[in-house]
Amino acid sequence: MNAAIRDNYCTPDMLRIVRVSLPWPGDDEILVKVKATTVNRTDCGVLTGKPWAIRLFIGLFKPMRPVTGTDFSGIVVAKGKHVTQFEICDHVYGFFDEGLSSHAEYVAVSTKKAVLKKPENVTFEQAAASLEGGHYAFYFLKNLKLNAGDRVLVNGGTGAIGNAALQFLKHLNVRVTVTCETAFVELLKSQGAERVIDYQKEDFTTIKEEFDYVFDAVGKSSFKACKPLLKSKGIYLSSELGKNWQNPFLALLSPFMGDKKVKFPLPYSAKHSMKHINELLLYGEFIPLIDRKYRLEDIEKAYYYVLSGQKKGNVVITVN
Ligand SMILES: NC(=O)c1ccc[n+]([C@@H]2O[C@H](COP(=O)([O-])OP(=O)(O)OC[C@H]3O[C@@H](n4cnc5c(N)ncnc54)[C@H](OP(=O)(O)O)[C@@H]3O)[C@@H](O)[C@H]2O)c1
Known part of the structure; x- marks a missing residue:
């Protein structure tokens, strides 16, 4: 063969x-x-x-x-x-x-x-x-206590992980805001995103809204940049280790640093x-x-x- x-x-x-x-x-x-x-x-x-x-x-x-x-x-x-x-x-x-x-x-x-x-x-x-x-989207989201009506921001809605995450969250009646480039805004809306932010026109970290969870599915942002977007007790997740491999360490330390946390689930x-x-x-x-x-x-x-x-x-x- x-x-x-x-x-x-x-x-x-x-x-x-x-x-x-x-x-x-x-x-x-x-x-x-x-x-x-x-x-x-x-x-x-x-x-x-x-x-x-x-x-x-x-x-x-x-x-x-x-x-x-x-x-x-x-x-x-x-x-x-x-x-x-x-x-x-x-x-x-x-x-x-x-x-x-x-x-x-x-x-x-x-x-x-x-x-x-x-x-x-x-x-x-x-x-x-x-x-x-689908596998990675599932294992990142499965540790969260997601309820219908929760608000989640997914950074990178056109990645394999981000797009599966959008659809899985939609299935749970979670309200999803997602980022992508201009050409895919309509597609992601049709997949159920409540709001789509065109990252070529707007920096999602500056919007005046709050979320229960921020999932950086492309690993291009950071806890520091996303923290203002999180509600009290909000959680940040990333599919990447972070620029300085900080995300696993933040997952250990963030519970002692305030009421907003980082989670870095291990693959299973x-x-x-x-x-x-x-x-x-x-x-x-x-x-x-x-x-x-x-x-x-x-x-x-x-x-x-x-x-x-x-x-x-x-x-x-x-x-x-
Ligand atoms: N932790 C783990 O176990 C694990 C496992 C697998 C993958 N990963 C990582 O997870 C990440 C995502 O992988 P993936 O396969 O889903 O996708 P991917 O191949 O990394 O695709 C990235 C997608 O995100 C978009 N994108 C790039 N930069 C963006 C930005 N700043 N804002 C919004 N969208 C952006 C790209 O669109 P444009 O071209 O339009 O920008 C593209 O459609 C990768 O970094 C990968 O290495 C981690």
């Missing part, structure tokens, strides 16, 4: 599409013919080995998995003898942020990982695009988030935003585009 492969942490131009042996499923694994996968920000970390902390999970000196890819959707073509929950021809999708080797025509996946049957009402491309951003198994994502997909409450599509052969271009930080939602790789 064809697969995107590298020997060391590298830039996208060093990723090669080569013929490799077909993986064979172990006793608790399924072999999936991949129909779609994505290149996402986690993949960029897995490819480049940056930030360095990621190497603790994916290989200290070189990547444990030569084939890249963290998510997939596709069709089960073989299964191990202990697999009972999936059958041949089932349509499935799955995600594992430490890597699944899914930038390939086939992938062997343990059924102990976050793998589910794909809802029939979504395409293979939508299923693959629902996972990485995608099994929980996928269950939630699956339900929302099934009921049409979450439609992942898809930006560009590339063929597996053009994956290098997809990586460079994602690394540019300009993707809108998700970048899909279609696999024939």
Whole structure:
């Protein structure tokens, strides 16, 4: 089969599409013919080995998995003898942020990982695009005590995480204000944002409104800048460590620094988030935003585009 492969942490131009042996499923694994996968920000970390902390999970000196890819959707073509929950021809999708080797025509996946049957009402491309951003949006928001009517500001409504967060919050009847560039204002309104701030025209940190939570889904702002926007007991979250890696430390110290806090939740198994994502997909409450599509052969271009930080939602790789 064809697969995107590298020997060391590298830039996208060093990723090669080569013929490799077909993986064979172990006793608790399924072999999936991949129909779609994505290149996402986690993949960029897995490819480049940056930030360095990621190497603790994916290989200290070189990547444990030569084939890249963290998510997939596709069709089960073989299964191990202990697999009972999936059958041949089932349509499935799955995600594992430490890597699944899914930038390939086939992938062997343990059924102990976050793998589910794909809802029939979504395409293979939508299923693959629902996972990485959806997973992180879910785990960032799940620790908050969100109530209908709460006010949340999401910075970066066109990122994979920010856009999934907008839709998840809307599902909870939370009032969402979101930022994006001019061209996407109408789209985000149609997805349910109460107010959309065009960040090219207005600095969201200067608006005279207060929120229960500020979620910096692109990690471009800071607790200091967002503090005036928070109500008393308000909480700031960021998808990034912060310019000086301050966010995890602020999460520990901010409870002693006043009545506004920082939370920096630690990642956990995608099994929980996928269950939630699956339900929302099934009921049409979450439609992942898809930006560009590339063929597996053009994956290098997809990586460079994602690394540019300009993707809108998700970048899909279609696999024939
Ligand atoms: N903590 C974790 O475990 C974890 C996991 C995955 C990703 N991340 C991080 O989370 C961040 C978001 O990732 P993502 O995949 O959702 O999105 P992304 O690829 O970083 O996309 C960024 C999006 O946000 C928009 N944007 C950029 N600067 C902006 C600004 N100042 N204000 C408003 N919008 C802005 C961009 O639109 P324009 O081009 O129009 O500006 C683009 O649509 C990344 O920094 C990523 O590294 C963290």
